[in-house]
Amino acid sequence: MATGRTHRPATRSRGIPEATVARLPLYLRALTALSERSVPTVSSEELAAAAGVNSAKLRKDFSYLGSYGTRGVGYDVEYLVYQISRELGLTQDWPVVIVGIGNLGAALANYGGFASRGFRVAALIDADPGMAGKPVAGIPVQHTDELESIIRDNGVSIGVIATPAGAAQQVCDRLVAAGVTSILNFAPTVLSVPDGVDVRKVDLSIELQILAFHEQRKAGEEATTGVAAETAVPAAAREESGTDQGPDGDVPAVMPA
Amino acid sequence: MATGRTHRPATRSRGIPEATVARLPLYLRALTALSERSVPTVSSEELAAAAGVNSAKLRKDFSYLGSYGTRGVGYDVEYLVYQISRELGLTQDWPVVIVGIGNLGAALANYGGFASRGFRVAALIDADPGMAGKPVAGIPVQHTDELESIIRDNGVSIGVIATPAGAAQQVCDRLVAAGVTSILNFAPTVLSVPDGVDVRKVDLSIELQILAFHEQRKAGEEATTGVAAETAVPAAAREESGTDQGPDGDVPAVMPA
DNA sequence: CAGTGTGAACCGTTTCACAGCC
DNA sequence: GGCTGTGAAACGGTTCACACTG
Numbered sequence: 001m002a003t004g005r006t007h008r009p010a011t012r013s014r015g016i017p018e019a020t021v022a023r024l025p026l027y028l029r030a031l032t033a034l035s036e037r038s039v040p041t042v043s044s045e046e047l048a049a050a051a052g053v054n055s056a057k058l059r060k061d062f063s064y065l066g067s068y069g070t071r072g073v074g075y076d077v078e079y080l081v082y083q084i085s086r087e088l089g090l091t092q093d094w095p096v097v098i099v100g101i102g103n104l105g106a107a108l109a110n111y112g113g114f115a116s117r118g119f120r121v122a123a124l125i126d127a128d129p130g131m132a133g134k135p136v137a138g139i140p141v142q143h144t145d146e147l148e149s150i151i152r153d154n155g156v157s158i159g160v161i162a163t164p165a166g167a168a169q170q171v172c173d174r175l176v177a178a179g180v181t182s183i184l185n186f187a188p189t190v191l192s193v194p195d196g197v198d199v200r201k202v203d204l205s206i207e208l209q210i211l212a213f214h215e216q217r218k219a220g221e222e223a224t225t226g227v228a229a230e231t232a233v234p235a236a237a238r239e240e241s242g243t244d245q246g247p248d249g250d251v252p253a254v255m256p257a
Numbered sequence: 258m259a260t261g262r263t264h265r266p267a268t269r270s271r272g273i274p275e276a277t278v279a280r281l282p283l284y285l286r287a288l289t290a291l292s293e294r295s296v297p298t299v300s301s302e303e304l305a306a307a308a309g310v311n312s313a314k315l316r317k318d319f320s321y322l323g324s325y326g327t328r329g330v331g332y333d334v335e336y337l338v339y340q341i342s343r344e345l346g347l348t349q350d351w352p353v354v355i356v357g358i359g360n361l362g363a364a365l366a367n368y369g370g371f372a373s374r375g376f377r378v379a380a381l382i383d384a385d386p387g388m389a390g391k392p393v394a395g396i397p398v399q400h401t402d403e404l405e406s407i408i409r410d411n412g413v414s415i416g417v418i419a420t421p422a423g424a425a426q427q428v429c430d431r432l433v434a435a436g437v438t439s440i441l442n443f444a445p446t447v448l449s450v451p452d453g454v455d456v457r458k459v460d461l462s463i464e465l466q467i468l469a470f471h472e473q474r475k476a477g478e479e480a481t482t483g484v485a486a487e488t489a490v491p492a493a494a495r496e497e498s499g500t501d502q503g504p505d506g507d508v509p510a511v512m513p514a
Numbered sequence: 515c516a517g518t519g520t521g522a523a524c525c526g527t528t529t530c531a532c533a534g535c536c
Numbered sequence: 537g538g539c540t541g542t543g544a545a546a547c548g549g550t551t552c553a554c555a556c557t558g
Contacts, residue, residue, distance in 0.1 A: 019527060025466040029445065043539065052447035055539095056529060063541055071535045071540045088466050089473030096465070103364035110360050113445055113462035118469065157472055158465070181475060182468040184461075188286065188370055190309035198471050200464050204441075205370035207457050208353070208415065209282040209345050211439040212375065214455050215414055216346030218438060276549060300517065312517095313551055320519055328518045328557045 016087070020061045026051045027058065028084045028117075034077050043074040085118075095122035095154045097180075099171050100163030101131060101141050104186060108162060109137035122154040127167065144171075151178035158182045165189045172199075273344070277318040281341050283308045284315065285374075288338045300331040342375075352379035352411045354437075356428050357420030358388060358398050361443055365419060366394035379411040384424065401428075408435035415439045422446045429456075 030050035034042055044062075048055040062068060062075070068083055069075045085091050096114070098105050101124050108114075109124055124141045126132070131141045142150060150156070159180040161168050168187035175183060176197055185191055185201045193199055287307035291299060301319075305312040319325060319332070325340055326332045342348050353371070355362050358381050365371075366381055381398045383389075388398045399407060407413070416437040418425050425444035432440060433454055442448055442458045450456055 017526070021470050022463075022467055024470070025460075025463040026447075028466075030447075045539085050447070052449075054529085056531095057527090059540065060528080060542080067541070069540050072538050073536070074539070087470070089469045090466065092473070094465075094469055094472070103360065103367050107360035107364045108461065111461060114465075117462060117466065119462075119465055158468055182472045184464050184468060190283075190287075190307070192309075196475070198468060200468060202459055202461070202464060203282075204365065204368060204459070205374060205376075206279070206282040207441050207459060208351075208371075208376055209285070209347065209374065210279055211415055211441060211455060211457060212346045212351055213278050213281070213344070215351070215439045216349070218453070274549070302517085311551085313553095314549090316518065317520080317550080324519070326518050329516050330558070331517070 016064045020064055021088075023051070023053060023057075023061055024084050024088055026053070027061070028081065028088070028090075031077055031081045031084070035081055039077055041070075041074045041076055044069070047075065090118035092118065094119050094158055095156045096120065096158045096160060097123045097125055097147075097150060097154075097156050097175075098160045098162060099125045099144075099147070099175070100161060100167070100187075101126040101136055102162065102164075105162040106136050108160060108186075109139065119158075122156055123150045125150065127163075147171075147174055148178045151175065151180060156180060158184070160184045160186070161191075162186045273321045277321055278345075280308070280310060280314075280318055281345055283310070284318070285338065285341045285345070285347075288334055288341070291334050292338055296334055298327075298331045298333055301326070304332065347375035349375065351376050351415055352413045353377065353415045353417060354380045354382060354404075354407060354411075354413050354432075355417045355419060356382045356401075356404070356432070357418060357424070357444075358383040358393055359419065359421075362417075362419040363393050365417060365443075366396065376415075379413055380407045382407065384420075404428075404431055405435045408432065408437060413437060415441070417441045417443070418448075419443045 027047065030047055031042075033050070034047075042050075044055040044059045048058040051058065059069075062080075065083060065087055068080055096119050098108050098121060101109065105124065105126070109121055114121060121137070121139060123146075124136055124139050125144055125147055126141050127144045129143060132143045134141050151159075157180055159175040159182070161171055161175075161183060163171055165187045168185065168189045169191055172183060172185070172191045172193060176193055181196060182198045183191065183193070183200070185199055186203075188203055188205060191199050191201075284304065287304055288299075290307070291304075299307075301312040301316045305315040308315065316326075319337075322340060322344055325337055353376050355365050355378060358366065362381065362383070366378055371378060378394070378396060380403075381393055381396050382401055382404055383398050384401045386400060389400045391398050408416075414437055416432040416439070418428055418432075418440060420428055422444045425442065425446045426448055429440060429442070429448045429450060433450055438453060439455045440448065440450070440457070442456055443460075445460055445462060448456050448458075
């Protein structure tokens, strides 16, 4: 799927395919787990299984980074962790602001995976004056009025939007104007941003709709013709249902600009 | 990303490309907005802009559904809303269970986009006995012990996992054993499921890492050689940064099985 | 004649299969 | 001998450009 945008002709050597970039975090997580168990080396086969992709894809992916493996042996776990971290830019610290501290914003603020890999929640911002000062995940919420100064004072370049849909574009505009160049958008809206700004979106309702599509198809298949599900699909009857085998990667899109 | 699995050879006429399926919810959302404003028809150009894709892609997508437009005129909004809803299986009601009612689970339970489009939160499940009975988003949380009976009694085929990573696989196994065939996974783990079960994942930390990668590249480019960001990227300097133009779709992956 | 519908070209990604190296 | 690294083939998706139609 990877509709991923091709930032820059990609013709150059530093051109790692977007689909590969999207899988690097997956490899990194699997490698980190191995590292914690003090496993010294892995084969492409093992690592691929742990990351949920197939080994050919993994080897091809790594080949874009360079030749970090040893033929006949496999990959050195620690070394790979470092190389991938570096490639992803996780060896530096990325201050992030979260705008919109509702249920979701709070969930994000509390999310551990944040701090673990180079990201640091620099500030929580909300439009509700009543929230100001209240600590969420140990960080005091600040009012939207402070947005610009927070961005600038902390050198923030990554922003997370967790506001209601109606406020998203406006927040986005302010973030961009203040210097943010990468945005993770949880609001169900299409954001428009100037060139040079990356937007990635996470949309729960879309994911569910895609699942529903496949679910519907499964139901339709088992009962040969129509008769679409009225009740649930019996857990049993799934002889040759839809899904496929093997784990597969995923490549969310970087929206336009 | 769309590594999307090809459920079924896709050779058949009913074979709508995975990438197209992933965009249908986007079109649906845009169309719904138009519908609310009582706009009777749209051209592919207008609708594409509202959905954040280009018109050629949109027309090609619609061509897989059939010929629902009128040459020289455009598409009938209401009619299209219905056709896409039907195609996505949203004309029926999908009961969904959410397992893991922490910050994220609560956010999901409160998420409005849920109910709006064919989905109904049938139950909230959590392993903490202390949570049992407590209402979240107006729905009383039930204990994990009830999981199997809830699934069966409500004919649930779609489950959402919002538990910590450590519990995810176990919850997943129980959901699948009880009859769930589609899972939306928010836990940062690779789930393994039997054939016939679809898994889609949403992973915050992965999205951020992908953004960091591009962000890093932007910083590296402006300062010709190295000198990677120490402070933020000046909002100004972004002549020919990374991002591209035009809005683009996205196609998260359906994980393996 | 404006705008849909679509064959055909193009392009990025995945998969295959094997040469090369430890 | 085992496993990596990689050309080349296969594939799915996107873009182009235009024929066709209301």
